[in-house]
Amino acid sequence: MSKHATLNGKTAWITGASRGIGRAIAVALARGGVTVCAGARSIAELQQLSTVMKSEDKIVHPLELDVASRDSVDAFAEKALEIAGPPSIVVNSAGLGIWKDIDQLEPEDFDRQIDVNLKGSWYVARAAVPHLKRLGNGHIINISSIAGRVAFRRGTGYCASKAGVNAMSEALVHELRDFGIRVTTIAPGSVQTGFHAQALSSAHHGDMDWMLEPDTIAKAVLHVLSLPDEALVNYYEVRPLKPAKK
Numbered sequence: 001m002s003k004h005a006t007l008n009g010k011t012a013w014i015t016g017a018s019r020g021i022g023r024a025i026a027v028a029l030a031r032g033g034v035t036v037c038a039g040a041r042s043i044a045e046l047q048q049l050s051t052v053m054k055s056e057d058k059i060v061h062p063l064e065l066d067v068a069s070r071d072s073v074d075a076f077a078e079k080a081l082e083i084a085g086p087p088s089i090v091v092n093s094a095g096l097g098i099w100k101d102i103d104q105l106e107p108e109d110f111d112r113q114i115d116v117n118l119k120g121s122w123y124v125a126r127a128a129v130p131h132l133k134r135l136g137n138g139h140i141i142n143i144s145s146i147a148g149r150v151a152f153r154r155g156t157g158y159c160a161s162k163a164g165v166n167a168m169s170e171a172l173v174h175e176l177r178d179f180g181i182r183v184t185t186i187a188p189g190s191v192q193t194g195f196h197a198q199a200l201s202s203a204h205h206g207d208m209d210w211m212l213e214p215d216t217i218a219k220a221v222l223h224v225l226s227l228p229d230e231a232l233v234n235y236y237e238v239r240p241l242k243p244a245k246k
Helices: 020-031 043-054 070-084 107-135 156-179 194-199 214-226
Strands: 011-015 035-040 060-064 089-092 138-143 181-188 235-238
Touching: 011 020, 011 070, 011 107, 020 035, 020 043, 020 089, 020 214, 035 043, 035 070, 043 060, 060 070, 070 107, 089 107, 107 138, 107 156, 107 181, 138 156, 138 214, 156 181, 156 235, 181 214, 214 235
Parallel strands: 011 035, 011 089, 035 060, 089 138, 138 181, 181 235
Antiparallel strands: none
16 A cells, blocks of 8 residues: 555544445454444444444444434534544445336435435535545545446436436546545445345346455455545446346
């Protein structure tokens, strides 16, 4: 890792950290010496994660967070600043997918996907940016999806929300680079998580061994963070090597 990109001693905000990709990222960063402020709705799962990492002498602060609520994001940011100081790494990993034909998808389900996936990422970035600007550096990583670039049937809400994340991230690249702040979109393909097991069970039959592991996406995050300060990766797509089983 470049001497200009060491993680030790930094502070990170990570959303969706109670399980799946977010949890894997929280573990990877904590093991890299980062003080992690882990946010999710399930405080019990976060506390369990904190206990596990404490046994390794690593720091993960469990903080309740519903990214769809601006008030909850503001409360999370206030508490994280109080206990760990300003972040230099922000990872938006909270996500929601509901797979239904458009005439079966309730408007509330569409709204919820936009609220969690797109607006939630915007709320968290907005809360963090003033502190990143004062630091004069930092990195925002938005976990998107291949679905934000390659749409598929029964994914109107999810694909729209992830396409929005991609566009928002690209706008932030141009807005924040002059402040020394990097913004990266990481777009995974199918990953072996509870999210995919529930949401994609009707699309993919049989075992899911062909899917990526959450740790693989965490390694992608570490890779992006390890680059020298003068380098910027704005979009990073990670696909399974093998095709989906039909």
